[in-house]
């Protein structure tokens with residue numbers, strides 16, 4: 001009997017390992033420039049496999065004649081099942097590594113200097129749910145999609161020139177205008193943001209999921225002002241749509257497009273290098289001058305939609321990299337942490353600040369997402385204060 005109980009726990013671990021393999025695969029395929037049709041069918045397969053496989057495993061390996069819950073031995077299972085079980089065991093080890101890494105990082109991560117949590121739905125008198133898709137998700141209880149966190153964080157940059165000490169950068173990402181989270185939510189949020197005094201604003205991509213929402217820009221992005229510039233790049237969701245039209249709209253509103261290029265910006269009389277990467281979805285990574293070139297500005301800022309460009313940024317001596325794309329994982333489970341994070345690094349850079357010299361990376365959880373579901377992972381806008 002004891003053996004059967006242990007085997008029951010092993011089956012549970014194998015089912016968890018199987019889920020980890022699927023989640024790891026889904027996260028990785030969404031990190032690359034693949035067609036939306038391929039990604040759609042991969043997700044459908046994942047949706048079916050995740051609940052069905054444990055039932056098949058329980059029946060075929062556990063309960064059938066000769067199964068491990070009926071006195072059978074693992075070594076007597078068919079070779080095909082032994083291979084599947086070995087793969088699930090590898091997945092389970094991967095899950096343990098991922099959870100351990102998440103717990104260690106959580107313990108060592110620095111909290112925000114301060115933050116304000118706003119129940120936007122409460123302020124508006126109800127959840128502003130529009131006619132877009134996934135309305136069932138938007139209506140789920142405990143869903144934090146209609147809240148907002150405005151966080152204040154200090155980032156230490158060793159090469160920050162004296163003139164830029166205390167520079168305030170508003171980091172905004174992933175608004176995903178789609179139509180399910182309706183316009184009043186975004187109008188409320190941008191109204192609050194317009195009241196915050198900052199020097200520079202940086203938007204790191206995923207503006208639209210539906211171009212029918214193009215006129216929302218007039219009451220959102222058009223309202224923000226900053227004395228030293230409003231910079232933007234686009235993201236993979238913009239790539240699926242008419243990205244040149246989106247660039248034209250943003251540029252017409254006074255925003256500066258840095259997607260795939262680098263340029264020198266003068267802030268408080270100090271030149272800084274500003275670059276943008278929408279790689280791998282739109283264009284190539286920007287060309288950056290060598291750090292030793294005589295005219296090279298002392299500080300380098302990169303807007304990169306995906307934090308997967310961190311190794312590239314480090315190689316190119318970027319001081320500060322701002323990213324989005326991973327949405328903080330959108331749902332953060334107790335103990336396990338974030339699960340879905342479309343990165344080749346999995347959930348490692350789901351959200352937060354990462355110091356990896358010479359680069360400091362800030363990954364915003366973003367304001368929204370195509371799927372309007374968040375739990376333990378508030379929509380975020382961050383005011384970053386730069387200090388040496």
Ligand SMILES: [Fe+2]
Nearest residue numbers: 174206325369
């Ligand atoms: Fe996004």
